[in-house]
Amino acid sequence: MIVQPPLLALIPVNYIFILAGMTGLASPYVKDLVRRGFSTVDLKRLFFGMVVSGGSVYSGGKKYCIRFYGKDLVLHTIFADLAYVLYNARPGTTGVRGSYVTQLYSREAVRELREASPEFETRRGGEPSLSFILEGGIDVKVEASRVLMSTGGWISCSFVNTTCGVRAYPRLGIGSVLPSNTLLDCSKLMSEVGLRFSVYQDKRYDGRGYLATSDLMTLKRFGNQGGFLEGTAVKRGEFAGMEKNSLLAAAVRAASRKFSSKEEAIEKIRELATDEELKIYLNRLMLG
DNA sequence: ACACTTATATATCGTAGCAC
DNA sequence: GTGCTACGATATATAAGTGT
Structure with a gap:
């Protein structure tokens, strides 16, 4: 379950972003999702889906970090755009031996991810469910299937x-x-x-x-x-x-x-x- | 916030071989 | 011989820390 202040969560993101002119979004894919009226909750479903299938969470000491890995730069752009829309943060991308890592430092994002997918601990035998996606409507599911x-x-x-x-x-x-x-x-x-x-x-x-x-x-x-x-x-x-x-x-x-x-x-x-x-x-x- | 390090779990594919 | 299913190699992309 993705918990959010109920009303705000369901307002399609495009109301906010049409006003803002969708500035700062680099990925046509995320722009399109926003244009189609995907709500914050739905974008979170996709974002967490990306993390569960291709990323990691780290929190230790005072650090809270969500990372995304992979060789396809476009996916990093999408990850970064979603992070921006959802958490108003700009994750940085660094290249490592022909691949990339994108790092989002956000206590809030880590908290919400852990809430949505408590079983997500890749190297400790966790078995994350995808219930946070399955709870969504058909449009998110289609997009989630593409993202995954x-x-x-x-x-x-x-x-x-x-x-x-x-x-x-x-x-x-x-x-x-x-x-x-x-x-x-x-x-x-x-x-x-x-x-x-x-x-x-x-x-x-x-x-x-x-x-x-x-x-x-x-x-x-x-x-x-x-x-x-x-x-x-x-x-x-x-x-x-x-x-x-x-x-x-x-x-x-x-x-x-x-x-x-x-x-x-x-x-x-x-x-x-x-x-x-x-x-x-x-x-x-x-x-x- | 960014960049570096490191071991190894594993992502990704080719192919063998089964059942019919 | 076709349409699957299972097996297994192996190069390296990740995952998760840490240092600044």
């Missing part, structure tokens, strides 16, 4: 040999060794926004696992609901560096085709993905 997929999710495309050629095999997933509680909440969230995942256990870590699917309907639906947040990239493997959404779209289109070799399949997917990136780019131009 962007911080902890992955898209990959591998290949299998068949007698009549090579077939592409796309897979969409989230997590790797998430605790079962978190995993089930995650799965619930996804199914509530129409995405069907299977739960897989990682036998090496008892009770931990991930969600994954190669169901084309789910891949397409996820894409139609906005997919990964724009600007997030594939981090490893054959398609490292590629925009996640481009690979998603390319893999969906390649899934029903046959190729003469793995190399040909990879090349074709690169081509399709470049097309997608062009489309995204043109779209952005047209939207201004």
Whole structure:
């Protein structure tokens, strides 16, 4: 439960920010959320979601710090914007070996996060629930699914040999060794926004696992609901560096085709993905 | 508030292999 | 042979302190 002075919490943030001209927001994504009338509570759901799936809390002595980690700079911008809107603080971002850390120093934020997700203690075996997201309406859930997929999710495309050629095999997933509680909440969230995942256990870590699917309907639906947040990239493997959404779209289109070799399949997917990136780019131009 | 350090838990993927 | 599920490697991105 996110506890707030009741009235203020439900006033859409845009009333405040339209007046303020939305100055100081760097991320188009957060601007858009504000424009769409997301309330403070809803933005907190997304903010805490980001922290739980890709950050940490630290409080010791007189220090209160919430951090966010990851290689996608856009996500740090979003984290920083949300922190600004919610706590009127400007977290700093520092680069560490090709990745980034963004640090928010706010006693208030730490208190509220601990309240919303008391089980969140990543390296002490905590099993954070996502109830603070599941309590929200459908709009937040859709956005939360995108945010979580962007911080902890992955898209990959591998290949299998068949007698009549090579077939592409796309897979969409989230997590790797998430605790079962978190995993089930995650799965619930996804199914509530129409995405069907299977739960897989990682036998090496008892009770931990991930969600994954190669169901084309789910891949397409996820894409139609906005997919990964724009600007997030594939981090490893054959398609490292590629925009996640481009690979998603390319893999969906390649899934029903046959190729003469793995190399040909990879090349074709690169081509399709470049097309997608062009489309995204043109779209952005047209939207201004 | 920012920057540095460090160990290791783990994120991310490739592929083997099952059932049908 | 297709469509899944499970397994496992491994490079390193995190997570959490600490120093200033």
